[in-house]
Amino acid sequence: MHTRLLRRLVAPAFFASLAVLVLIECLIRITMVDFFSGRYQYGFDTQSGFVETADGRVNFVRAGGRRFYPQSMTRAKAPGTFRVITVGDSIARGASLEEAYPAQFGKRLRDQGYHIESINLAVPGFGSTRQLLVLRRALEYHPDLVILHFGMSNEFEDERDEKRAAAARGTHPRDWPLKSYLIARLHEYKIDLVTPRLLPEKIRVMSALDDAEEEASANRDPVRVQGWLRRFSSIFDRSLAALAEAGVPVLLIPRVELRDESPDTRLDDAGLARLLEHHLGARVRWLDLRAVFGEHPAIELFSRDRVHLHPPAHQVLGDALAVLIGQWSREPGSTIAQALARSAAPARTQPRQEPPAIDQSNEKR
């Protein structure tokens, strides 16, 4: 009787359909825990991408919206190792781990006999907010030097992804469907893979599926740009405060882009260098890319978007950084000098330490 009543109340087809969907959802939640961990936080989850293993290593993986290159290092820094962590966006990330400048200067310094561990934690599209989150996490691993390659070009992306992350956390009925990992994944698959493959960019932009137009319009809006500048300055100060609190020296690299003007002014840092003036000191140095790239033909250095760097530019930058760090290390009493000296000393008696383990998948941006 109860069964008959139940059958009357709940149509078998709806019940079975609901059961199938719930089952798939449960299976996904059980079997794909790692895959979904922090995935819909779009880089705002504090833990994503840093995976500590039982054998005392830290693996950097692509997770939770953090597209780290696969890399690995020991959690506790090995004695005599000079650990450098680079935080930035797609420019510092480079086209591949090996070609990007963090690997390049690491190689130069290793060639000079230092035990260098250079980790590239740059993530494309990350603005100041998300870079600060990555930086704070990275400081837990006691780097000897942090390279902060910064600019203001990703504030739009930070805002957009912050909204997405808020929607994923939100309780508004509009956000309910995305609470399901099954639906969220389907949606993501469609937006990230199917749509770009089948619909040309022109159609995507026209249909607001691609926000390039919205970003361009935001960049032309002085009110939004002023807001970004205020936020960026505040977060920049907080980043330097976090570094100072951890006692970690930092090398700042303001982003530059190629302009059409005369060769003297062709590289523009959008006034970022001015931000640094009152921060520079014994622990805070900067590298002026306008000076580093000044002598080189632009066509060899910059890609067509005039912002991203070609592999030769990464090599030039790697050389410049190796020289700068070398000079810094020769300054008496500097933290860098002591750390580098420690990393160089054992090299004369022990076999050269291997560079950090690198996944050879040669993952592209």
Next chain:
Amino acid sequence: MSFTAWYYPFFLFVVAALFWQLPRAGRWTLLLIASYVFYAYWDVRFLALIGASTVMDFLCGLAIAGQRRRPTAVLALASLPVAWFALVGWLMPAHRESLRWLPLALAAALGFVLLYEWLWRVGDTNRGRRFLLLHVGYNLGLLFFFKYFNFFVDSASVALASLGLGGDTAVLQVLLPVGISFYTFQSIAYAVDVYRGKVPPVERLLLFAAFISFFPQLVAGPIERARDILPQLSEPIRFEIRFVHEALALLLVGYFKKLFVANHCALVADYFFKGSGQTSPAWVLLGTLAFAFQIYGDFSGYTDIARGSARLFGVRLRQNFRFPYWATGPADFWTRWHISLSSWIRDYLYIPLGGNREGPWRTVRNLYLSMLLAGLWHGAAWSFLLWGAYHATLLSLYRLTPPLARLEQARSALRPLAIGVMFLFTLMGWLIFRAPSMSFIGASLQSLAGLHTAIETVGWHGPLGWVALHVAPLLALQWASRRAGDESALGHRGWPLRALDYSMLFLLVASSLVLDQEFIYFQF
């Protein structure tokens, strides 16, 4: 309120839950309140319009059947919509500007009251007919004013300008109330049916108002007949769980058609129709094909959501679409596409004009008049008129050309050919329908004939894959429901298969929620 608004399902289920708790009379009142809330979501001023239409139709329906109301009651009823209009303008600063229309609204209401009284006094002969004319005249007047006023003024300005007589072309732009074409036609059908004695007049104003404004079908149909809906609203019915099951199935199919099929095909169609038309032949075909499935998914999806919503109240709305792209000819197409409009035109225009009973040329004339009205019903634009004329031409050709007539009746191996030919004709019709201008149609036809070099740089292979990806599940759904005779019914399949159907549909709908586009037919 749109069916795709996130709050619509909450609104629907809350109203349905309350509905079944109330006694019969309370149910009409609830439906009326819910319908007015639903309609007011677009613009609160629209309530004055639908209120005026309701009061006028109610009084005329009674008068046609020989029932008179006291002059004071008529005056009071006619004043209600005007009072609402004035109140909105007075209380809401955003609508204060519309108070300039108040004298016109007042004059229309007083004019109606005076005409109503005068028609009662001029004698009994043909009184029903005179009230029918009053009813139709007032309804068409409202429709003309709100829907076609801008069009004719703009067209006149352009014509005068072309003669060098153009002066100041700034005119009063009139807001188009959503769904006005639907409820006006439904109301006219009611009055004609009362006049013909097919339905008795409704004597309760609230019931009649609920019939006119029933929210599931208020803004985009189906255009219902009083004899089908009024008994369902007025008869006491007991709640049955199957209402919910049927409603859920229809809602799911409707949202699938709208959110998955229509909204995605719209991306390709919009791109094509926002261009110049000067493109490659492939893009003309693809853009039109995408629009064909956009408008079909959009409108039939709306109808399914409307049917599903109504079913929650125990009301069964009519089928408005029946596999239209499988039609073998134009006459067959019009028994499958927007059935409630085509049958309205057949019953209240084509057949009264003589239909096909008075020789081939009269038939052609009647076809042209009917299809031009069908075109004009969609909106005040030359492209809609041309589309109506195009379909009239097709209907006439198929009727007057024996090989085509035989092709339409084909039951053999020729049937796929007939379907294919008609589908191409249908696409041509959609090109005319959606084209933003006459020059676009010309450019597209020239592109199709390869008469000029394409300036389009976007490839068509990917977008074709996109359209195919979003149309294939629709065709699978049609295949699954082919035996039911109802393109949205899956009830005849065994429950395991239906469970699979529902799961797939749900996932496709849920993964499409990001694309938010309004229903096309709200504008008509």
